[in-house]
Amino acid sequence: MDPFQAYDTAVALARSGQDLASVPWFRRALADAPDQYWEAHHDYATALYNAAFRVRRRHGLEVPETRSAWERAACMRTGLEEFAASESLCREPADLAALRDRRARVLHVWGLRWDALAELRRARLADPSDRAMAVDQYLELLHHPERGAPPPGGTASRHARRDPAIGKDPP
């Protein structure tokens, strides 16, 4: 199977919620074409992020799809590496900003607030158009967590050239 077919299979699996099943296909795709497409690294990272939160019903109980936190941490470590690989290949400022937005969201969801803020700031550096507000809102949330605020991410994510729509809010 060529890397494009492997990639298409991986994305199809990820889109259908089978994130863990998509992982070997992403690996296969990236093994043969590691440095060509930032989108592949981004989608792999997103699938790993989703896998860490995916739950399923077994015997009537809702349980994590991954075995334990140890495997979820491994997913996130690899996912962050893939985000970094994706960023190193991305050339369009809007795409780069969207990538950093996504990474900020991942870090935020896991509770790494200052890391998320740093990513938002980096996103603004890549594409200053509409991210100042996102950074300010996040700073407000950090300062006053009791007031609540929207999750990080600028509206520029809609400009991403490829959005496989497999990112999701955690359960």
Add this chain to the structure above:
Amino acid sequence: MSRPIQAGAGAAFALLSALLSALLAAGCAGDDAGRAARVFDPDSVPEAFARSTAALMWPGATRAWQVTPEGDLYAGEWQVSFLPASGPAGADATAPAIDAGSPQTIAFEERWLPVAHWRRVSGDVRWDFEAVALPGPAASDTGLVASVRVTATNTGTVPRRASLTAHLGPPRAPVFVAFDAPEPPRAALRWSAAVSPGTVAGWIAERGRPAPSGPDAAWNWTMAPGSTRSLRLVLPAYAATARALSAWARAPHDQRAAEARGFWRREAGRGARFRLGDPEVEAALDAARITLLALRERRGQAWVPIGNPFQYRDVWLRDGARAIRALAVLGYTEEARGCCAGFEGLQWPQGAFLSQRGQLDGTGQALWAFEQALLRPAPDDSVARFAAAAERAWRWIEWQRGLGRQAGWEFGTLLPYGDPRDAELVRAQLVGNDAWTLAGYRATARLLAAAGRGADAEAVERSRAEYLGDFMRALDSAPARGGVGSHDIPPSWQGIGRDWGNLAVVQPCGVLPSDDPRAARLASRVWNAAGGAGLASYGPTDTAQSYVGADLGTWALLAGERAAADSVLEALLHWRTASGGGAELFSRASRDFGANLPPHGTSAAALASLLRDALLFDEGDTLRLTLGARERWWNGSRVERAPTRWGLLDLAFRRDGDTAEWRWSGVPVWAELTLPPGRRLAAPPPAPLRQGRTAAAVLAPPGTRRAEVKLAAEAR
């Protein structure tokens, strides 16, 4: 409820009964028949909870067998249900049978040794179950197999018919499921009694028995008064081939039970020994050892501590760190360090240690666990590797504190808000996160120093002093802000949330000294809410939490609040199953743990740590001995091979009339010796001893190996 017995003609049973009686009279009883032997009575073992349950576990196994309160067995995929019944024999054989009720108690031998016993009764027939679990035929670490022996005894004065059905089926209303259980569940579950193709869920170890065709295996006996019948089943936690189970079952049940006893006795015996002359406490400690050793899974070459064998078969830094510390101080150095290696897998690229989202205390807890395990009884060869990991974590925290400093906010230099969805159950900046991080800083400095990186260790210590200053300023200003715990130690800097990480601020985090009045006020507030010293409540007053308040017990030891400390220990000892395990949460009124099945690893860790600290406390620059030794222990106790920061230590202590004596391995630091309860010094301590920080303690200079003082009764 009753149902008819499925059995053959009455005449045949009468004949069989007569034959059996003749055999018994001739003394030819075998495994299948015999006079009632003296058996372990599980119902004589104390059980704290309204429903009894037990876990048959093994280190590294990925499933464990639960003996359910109904007396069935479940390992996360299918359930083995037992349906014992009995009824009249002979002419009345068509009368309805009496089903056996649920067992009263599911007990381990000596309330710790994992040989499970439970008893069910149907009329005159008593059904005794005995089960052990051992590694099975599979080559991998998944192969746990239970050997179960069921013995029926006719305790009546007339013959009885007895029947037993063992049914394989899906679990009824399960509260946990194995992570790798197939979904949808396996359709065909079957027994086997002969080698056959395919996999089976159970093996019937009876020669010549025809294999049941489906999920039910049934036995029907007519039993003479006083006679017994027994059968043996072999239950794999994963479906296995009949051939493999047949081979495993060649060793008879008694042999398997002996193997299990031998293994666990060796395991319990190879750690530090606590010979206190107090069987209940020693058994509780052995139960804690077994729980901690069994609640580990492999990840490659490393191990990870898991929360519980059933519904918490997962990894939490906050629980695993406690388990590692308990294993370390109990003398399971290799096991504790193996789990530290597993924790390395939870470090993120930034340096953070995170197991669950929003739980920012994990970084400090991981570093603390490393230090606890790697520096006792002497620094491990791997200390440089762990020091480097700790340094990465420290740099990540310092980077955050720098950003917070730039922001200039109140609490900006403390950890950002967390939303742990657990514990404090609030979105806020949690005091416990900072306390644990400060503990992590201290641990990092110690690890770096042990790795020969003295300058780096000093840099970490300096940063800790600054961080501690920020912490204290936030704490000092808490009363002005108001909110929960504002006059003691609040759960969050915003003054909201449930008490959790703030209970660890004095111990084990070492952020505040034990004589800080805020610590006493915190303990008072928490214990008043729970109705007295002992276990803390979590949320509603009726909901007792078995371990979260245990750190207050250690605080009480250090603060000289001996009775309060002992109340915590007593509560941990009391609230245990007949198999020795503690539940995490339960109702005080109904004594029910609901779906939160025992045993919980952190409950075991809390008991072990508190008990050890009551005898040997080595977290500071002074070795503290017998801080919480009970009166009974002063009849003469010994602690052997206990890992401390100054090497392996032996301790003996005794009170003989008005004389207290301690003997211990010499250490290069001062030792503080706490007097027996209710006693004071009759005279100033003889040189080189000195009066300690309280009237109940004396100090011995470094290198001392023996001390003796004269006692007088404490004024009431």
